[in-house]
Amino acid sequence: QVQLVESGGGFVQAGGSLRLSCAASGGTFSSYAMGWFRQVPGKEREFAAAISWNGGSTYYADSVKGRFTISRDNAKNTVYLQMNSLKPEDTAVYYCAASTRGLRIRKDEFGYWGQGTQVTVSS
Numbered sequence: 001q002v003q004l005v006e007s008g009g010g011f012v013q014a015g016g017s018l019r020l021s022c023a024a025s026g027g028t029f030s031s032y033a034m035g036w037f038r039q040v041p042g043k044e045r046e047f048a049a050a051i052s053w054n055g056g057s058t059y060y061a062d063s064v065k066g067r068f069t070i071s072r073d074n075a076k077n078t079v080y081l082q083m084n085s086l087k088p089e090d091t092a093v094y095y096c097a098a099s100t101r102g103l104r105i106r107k108d109e110f111g112y113w114g115q116g117t118q119v120t121v122s123s
Contacts, residue, residue, distance in 0.1 A: 022096030
C-alpha cells in the first residue's frame, strides 16, 4: 500500500509561484505514473498534470499548460509540481496520485491518493 504526502501549498499573490512536492512511501515509486489533481468545494476533482514512470512523458490540462511543470525524482521518491504565473482560479486543494497502469488523466484511473495541500492565490 503506497502512501502519498503532499506539501508546499500556501498563500501567494496572483502572478507568483509555488512548488508542490509529493513524497511517496510503501511502494516502488519508480514503477508508478504520477499525477496532480485539484479540487475546489462543490466541484469535481480535476486533472492538472501527469508524468510517466520514468519522466519521459508528461501531459497537462489546457488550463495549466505553459504555467505548470510536473517533474519527478525517483531517487527521492518524490514528484513535483512547479506552478508559475498563478491565477486566482488556481486556488484549490491539490492532490497527488499514483497509477500502476501508466500515464493517465482520469481520476478514476489512479489508485492511490494523498491527503491534499491547499493553494490559495489572491488577486
